[in-house]
Amino acid sequence: xxxxxxxxxxxxxxxxxxxxxxxxxxxxxxxxxxxxxxxxxxxxxxxxxxxxxxxxxxxxxxxxxxxxxxxxxxxxxxxxxxxxxxxxxxxxxxxxxxxxxxxxxxxxxxxxxxxxxxxxxxxxxxxxxxxxxxxxxxxxxxxxxxxxxxxxxxxxxxx
Numbered sequence: 001x002x003x004x005x006x007x008x009x010x011x012x013x014x015x016x017x018x019x020x021x022x023x024x025x026x027x028x029x030x031x032x033x034x035x036x037x038x039x040x041x042x043x044x045x046x047x048x049x050x051x052x053x054x055x056x057x058x059x060x061x062x063x064x065x066x067x068x069x070x071x072x073x074x075x076x077x078x079x080x081x082x083x084x085x086x087x088x089x090x091x092x093x094x095x096x097x098x099x100x101x102x103x104x105x106x107x108x109x110x111x112x113x114x115x116x117x118x119x120x121x122x123x124x125x126x127x128x129x130x131x132x133x134x135x136x137x138x139x140x141x142x143x144x145x146x147x148x149x150x151x152x153x154x155x156x157x158x159x
Contacts, residue, residue, distance in 0.1 A: 001016055001018050002017055002018070002146075002148035002149040002152065003015070003016040003148075004016075004137055004141050004145040005137070005141065006135040006136060006137060007108070007110055007135075007136045007137050007141070008135065008136070012046065012135075013044070013045065013046050013047075013133060013135045014043070014044070015043070015044050015115065016041075016042075016043040017040060017041075017042055017149065018040060018041045018152070019038055019039070019040050019063070019149070019152040019153055019156060020038075020039040020040060020041065020156075021156045022039070023039065024037065024039035024057055025038065025039055025156070027060070029157070032061075033059065033060040033061035033064065034059050034061040034062075036060035036061075037057040037058070037060070038057060038058045038059075038063055038153070039055065039056070039057050040056050040057065040058055040063075041053065041054045041055070041056070042054075042056060042094070042095060042117075044115065044117065044133075046133060051117050051131065052122075053094055053095070053117070053122070056090070056092070056094055056121075057091075058090065058091065059091055060157070062090065062091045065088065066088050066090075067146065067149060067153070069086045069087070069088045069097075069099070070086075070099070070145070070146040071146060072086050073099045073100075073101060073111060073142065074142060074146060076101055077101050077109060081103065083100055083101040083102065084100070085098055085099065085100040086099045086100070087099075093118055094117070094118050094121045095116060095117050095118065096115075096116040096130075097113065097114070097115050097116075098113070098115075099112070099113055099142075100112045105136070108138050108139070108140075109138070109139035109140070110138060110139060111136065111137050111139055111142050112134070112136055113134070113135050113136060114132060114134050115133050115135075116130045116131070117130060117131050118130055119131050
């Protein structure tokens with residue numbers, strides 16, 4: 001279960017994204033990635049509040065794009081010092097994430113993170129507003145999160 005915690009003195013935010021093999025999985029390696037669907041559960045815990053999106057699905061194309069964005073943030077730190085913001089929006093706009101490397105910290109390498117959740121999915125409504133959080137994460141934690149997510153995906157599509 002890929003999980004990442006904010007990098008503040010209390011680690012007050014935890015973001016977890018679990019790909020699932022089972023109900024809702026549509027995968028045929030012979031069809032295009034946008035026709036394959038991988039179910040996932042999204043958990044965001046902010047102090048005592050939980051924001052849960054269960055039974056969502058990524059297209060295989062979408063999860064690959066998400067992983068490419070994460071990997072771009074990781075790779076960028078080793079290539080240059082002029083950083084750009086990388087953005088990913090889930091296929092049904094259930095969440096959006098923005099990530100940007102920064103050197104504006106004391107000892108550790110960190111990534112500025114903005115995570116927005118479409119409240120309509122939280123409330124089972126047709127439309128709504130977004131709830132967002134700005135926080136920082138450690139660069140090393142982002143690497144671990146990305147590797148764990150890749151491993152989960154590989155286990156599902158290998159079958």
